[in-house]
Amino acid sequence: MERMNHSGADVLVAQIDQAMTGLAELLAEPALAHFESIHPAFEALEKVFARKAGLDAAFAWAADMNEAGLKVGSSRSTDYLMQRLDISRAEATARLRRGKALYDPPVEPEPEPDDDPVADDDATRAAAREKAERERKAQAAARGREAAGEKRAVIDEELRNLSPHATPGFNELLDRALEFAQSNAVGVVRHWLREQVRLANRSVSRLHESNRAFNRRYVSLSEPDEHGGVRLSGYLPADMAAALSEALNPARSNILDGTALKTTEGMSMGKKRAHLLTAMCRNFLNDKTLNLKGIGSIVVSMTLDELENMRVDDVFPTNTGHLLDPFALIRLGEARSDGFVIHAQDGQPLHAGTGKRTAGVMQRIALFASELVCSHPDCDRPMSECQAHHLIPAARGGPTSISNLTWLCWGHHRDNNDDRDPVSPFGWADRDEESGRVGHRRRAGAPVMVNGTPAARRSGAAKVRARRGEASVV
Ligand SMILES: [Zn+2]
Incomplete structure (x- = not known):
């Protein structure tokens, strides 16, 4: 069974060789050929040969699996394909890429870090699993599709613009495109697929990407252990992390006069933070208006030039060492106690103050964000x-x-x-x-x-x- 290819392949290729010789004889003198009687056969021939592109991809993948490069003294399978099949590097690379797309296990673009045990992202993970399943099925279906090399080249080219996070994913679009290519011309395939890729990429807007950290936010408390203690864990986007770490900064403990913090000398930083956190929680819970003003102050530093030419992927340093992106700045603006310092080109502070007084700054940031x-x-x-x-x-x-x-x-x-x-x-x-x-x-x-x-x-x-x-x- 496993050697059938080997034993049968040479016979099959010899048959094709013989058939090609026969066909060549039919057209040895094209001027004399009886066109009416041969054209249906040659139209069928084209369809038969369209299947070669699929074989080429499978063969290239098999060559790669078997380290065929070694046959020509190279570590690269492309060198083998170029030398032994007498094809260009571009063609060899394209065949190998198609083979990988069809036969490599589909890659799952972004495995969730395992330190994220909370149910908060269940829906996201279920969607990711479902997508991975669709991708596997689509890949299996795509292997059976027949499309000529020319159409495959167009499909390769258009799919290169697909984001790894797009929905539908690569294999699903590949399968659909190969199916579409069976009954549509090359140019139509290109335009159709370009539109499909554009629509799929829309599911991953830059806004969404920038909000990934924010979307994963959570804090959880473990079940009490045998001593009644619990473990805290969680994940915070940069702006929330900045707020928490500044609030838990032991150097600011004097704001919490009257709490147990007066006797913290010699305590480790971690223990001081535990006291601060508890003291803040008590203050918070005792305050009927839940007024959090003054608990923390985060200072964002940026130049006027940076502010005016802000881009989605910019990040700005803060006094807490966290880097905030423009989206985090917008959220920070909601907390009136946070400050901004705007620096001129020479580093002189132009504007400093709390969120309230820097309304102009927030409006500028808002303007930036309004133009996503x-x-x-x-x-x-x-x-x-x-x-x-x-x-x-x-x-x-x-x-x-x-x-x-x-x-x-x-x-x-x-x-x-x-x-x-x-x-x-x-x-x-x-x-x-x-x-x-x-x-x-x-x-x-x-x-x-x-x-x-x-x-x-x-x-x-x-x-x-x-x-x-x-x-x-x-
Ligand atoms: Zn427009």
Whole structure:
């Protein structure tokens, strides 16, 4: 059984060889060939040969499994394929990649760390398991699909843009694409698959990625052990971790006068923290208004330049040593006691104060976050696909400051009527004086229409606006 390939393969290939010789003879003089009688056979031949691409992938994978590179004095299977099959490096690499896609066990992109024992993420894990199962099934189905090398090359190319976290996953889309390719032309396959990849990638927006740590937050207490003690464990995103570690900073113990902390000399840091935590809990529980003001103060340091050119993946240092991303900043803004220090280019503090006094800073951050997507109404292009646009063109003296900038996707940027020409059919990006929000004005005097897509509503700024009742921005 296991050697059948070996013993039978040479006979089968000899048959193909013989058949090819026969076909070549039929077309030795193409001018004399009787086209009407041979064309159905040659159309069928093309279909038969479409199956070779699948064999090529399987063979490349088998070669890799068997360290075929050693046959040509190399550690790489591609060298074997190039030399013995007389194909280009690109073709060898493509065959090997297809073989791996079809026969390697599907990779599970992000195994959950095992220090996360809480049921909080059950739904996420169930969804991941379900996706992995679909991927396995799709991969098995994809092995049986027939598509010619040309279509496979197009599928490879388009699938390269698929995020490893996208849903549906790689194998599912590969299987669907191979099936689609059976009854559609190469160009149609490309366009169809490009759209499928775009839709699948939308399930992993940058916003979602940035909120991963926040989504995993939890604190748990173990069952009491034989002495009645419990273990604390949990996972906190950077901003929550900053708040907790500052609150548990033993150097600040004087704020808790009147508690057992007066007699902490000689205690370990861990023990002091335990006292601080308990004292804070008592204060918290004794305070009917649950007013947490003054318990901690987190200072974020950033330059004006960093603030104005903030990007989704930026992080900013804090006095607690935690690095906060812009999303964490938005959440921090909800705690009035936290402070921000803005530094000018030369390092001089420009602005320092509590959350309340730095409302301007929060509004700037909010503006940044409001533009996680293109600011054109009903557009959901993420910021990563957008260009910065001057509301008042730089050529007309518009400053490159956050108040004069917005994000527009390529299409909406191109269509923007920069000169505000009344004859043009296009409108322009503009700020609504009343709400302070940037949107699109169809013509002079028309209202500014803002982006109300779900993607825009998910932004931290939308939450900030909801809390402040649409306060003006910068
Ligand atoms: Zn747009």
